Structure formats: structure tokens, C-alpha cells
Amino acid sequence: MMRGEMERVLLGHGSGGRLMHQLIRDHVAPLLGVSDLGDSATIDPGYDGRRLAFTTDCYVVSPLFFPGGNIGELSVYGTVNDLSVAGARPLFLSAGFIIEEGFPMETLQKVLVSMAEAAGRAGIRIVAGDTKVVEKGKGDGLFITTCGIGTVAEGVSLGPDRIEPGDKIIVSGPIGRHGVAVMAERNGLAFDPPVLSDTAPLNGLVELMIERPPEVKMMRDPTRGGVATTLKEIALESGRTLRIDEDALPVPGGVRGACELLGLDPLYVANEGILIAIVAADAAASLFSRMKDHALAKDAAIIGEVGAEDRKTRGMVLLRTGVGGTRIVDMLPGEQLPRIC
Numbered sequence: 001m002m003r004g005e006m007e008r009v010l011l012g013h014g015s016g017g018r019l020m021h022q023l024i025r026d027h028v029a030p031l032l033g034v035s036d037l038g039d040s041a042t043i044d045p046g047y048d049g050r051r052l053a054f055t056t057d058c059y060v061v062s063p064l065f066f067p068g069g070n071i072g073e074l075s076v077y078g079t080v081n082d083l084s085v086a087g088a089r090p091l092f093l094s095a096g097f098i099i100e101e102g103f104p105m106e107t108l109q110k111v112l113v114s115m116a117e118a119a120g121r122a123g124i125r126i127v128a129g130d131t132k133v134v135e136k137g138k139g140d141g142l143f144i145t146t147c148g149i150g151t152v153a154e155g156v157s158l159g160p161d162r163i164e165p166g167d168k169i170i171v172s173g174p175i176g177r178h179g180v181a182v183m184a185e186r187n188g189l190a191f192d193p194p195v196l197s198d199t200a201p202l203n204g205l206v207e208l209m210i211e212r213p214p215e216v217k218m219m220r221d222p223t224r225g226g227v228a229t230t231l232k233e234i235a236l237e238s239g240r241t242l243r244i245d246e247d248a249l250p251v252p253g254g255v256r257g258a259c260e261l262l263g264l265d266p267l268y269v270a271n272e273g274i275l276i277a278i279v280a281a282d283a284a285a286s287l288f289s290r291m292k293d294h295a296l297a298k299d300a301a302i303i304g305e306v307g308a309e310d311r312k313t314r315g316m317v318l319l320r321t322g323v324g325g326t327r328i329v330d331m332l333p334g335e336q337l338p339r340i341c
Helices: 018-032 071-084 105-122 177-187 203-209 226-238 253-262 281-291
Strands: 041-043 051-059 088-100 125-134 142-152 168-171 216-220 242-245 276-279 301-306 317-320 326-329
Touching: 051 071, 071 088, 071 105, 071 142, 071 203, 088 105, 088 203, 105 125, 105 142, 168 281, 177 253, 203 216, 203 281, 216 226, 226 242, 226 276, 226 317, 226 326, 276 281, 281 301
Parallel strands: 088 125, 242 317
Antiparallel strands: 041 051, 051 142, 088 142, 168 276, 168 301, 216 276, 242 301, 317 326
């Protein structure tokens, strides 16, 4: 990349991949003093022993409505999920709206109704908000910013430092559906059967999974950058080698077909209603069985495990291909599909 390009923000800096991580690591985090770069920050307020989880997110998805969801419920569920994979019980959300002058009031009402309904389904409350309007041509319809707060139960402690060799890697459902659904709507593509976004609240599933806290070591929701980028983040943060099996990946037929048509890799396509969990080896079978009873995890899969200590592969994600070879899986290098969430 040319020096001049690095002096300006690029679309790729919002991709969830390597450029975004560089932006956060080299600029945002050090200047703001942020040390916790997970989906949510876990905070000890220091007065009653209760820990809190706090998160914030922005939603700029285009188009606003897509098969299986819209920006309103996406903003609620995305915030709920960021809290949930930190082991927290989501409680309260705030929402900020940046609206372009001339935006249809009927469309705004549809978005607001969907947010209220999503909050009800997730069992949380939207308790505060803000609204700003910008001149026509100075925005792009509607952007939503959310903040969320929840409580972390005693005994729940999730993080990359807990990961050990032999731990199993579980993905809770089919991958790639959200990215394909948005891409299809944006580009006027039709698939038969249609691919619907997996947008959904994960807090109920997470509560089931952390009933026995030591079983789950770490969780993440693989949104921008997909499963591949999230696994690479986990490998780097833990200093471990993650080994996954291509044949074990739950890729729906519609997603696979769309990716083959468009030259995309399902591992890098965005998701909005699944999680990745690193689970103790001796508890994986039992936890996996309990997960399969939940509606959002009936298609869950054990896709690999944490490898043995190996200095040469530390921080790497290695994929065993369907033909028996090995492929190194890295972060999404640039921008595969902008404005995905």
C-alpha cells in the first residue's frame, strides 16, 4: 500500500480485518487509553462485588432492509450479542440516530418498531437515546449507534488466557448467511431458496452454555471479517495454535453456491447470529449436546481444537482441507463487502 493511502482512512479500515485491527492497535486504542479490545469491556465498579460488561457499536448497513432483518433489529441484537459473548446478561441499551434530512418518516417508524420488538424478544430495555439530523446529501439515510450494559455472574470468567491445548472449537450455527443476504439485496441477486440473514439474539443460548462456567473458556461472535478473522484474533490473543477442519464447517448450500459464484470464501463472510466458543475438552460433548437443544444451535458443529504447544505455529489458524492438505487462515486483508453491519 502506498504511503499516501496510509495517511487517510480507507473502506478497509472498517472491514473487521487486518486494516481495522491496525487502525485500532496503532491509533484508536493507544490515544484513548483502551486496553480491553474484546466484544465488550468487563468492569468492576468496586462497590458490591458485581462485575459489569459494557459495549458500544455503530450500524451503517446498506441497504437498511435485507432478507431476514433490518438495521433496527440488527443494532439491538448486535449489541446484545457483544455483551453475551463476554459472559454477561444484557440489561439496558441506549440508541443514537443520525438521520439524513428528507428520510421517510414511515421508514423511520418501521425501524423503531423493529427495535422495540427486538428488545422485547431479547428481554432487554432501551432506556435512553439521542437524535441528530444532518443536511440532505451529508448522510446516507440512517445510521444507528448503540451502547449496552449487562451484569456478569459470579464465577463466570472468559478470556484468551484460559485457553489450553486440546480445547474444542464450537461454532453455534451455519456460517455466512448475513453477508450473503445483504450482498444479494444490495446487488439485486436472487437465490432459490433465498438466503436469510441469521440476525438473532444470542443471550438465551449463552445463558444455557455458561450454566457450568468452567466448561466455556472464551466466546466471540464472528461478525465483520467472518469466522476466519475471529479465529485469528483468538489465536493471536491466546498465543495458541487453532486447528480447524474444512469438512466440519457448517456452510449452508445457498451460501456455498453464492460464494462460488462470486469468488468469495465463506470463512470471511459476515455473521450476526452465531458464536464461536472455545470449550474444555472433557466437557465439549456434554455442552455440545445441550446446545443442540436450543433453537439457535440445532446446526452447531465442533469444527476443530486448540493444538499442542508449537513455537513455530503459535498464533496461527490452520485449516485441514477437504483433500487432506493444510492451509493457513489469516485475517481478512482488505474490504470484502463494505457497510455489512
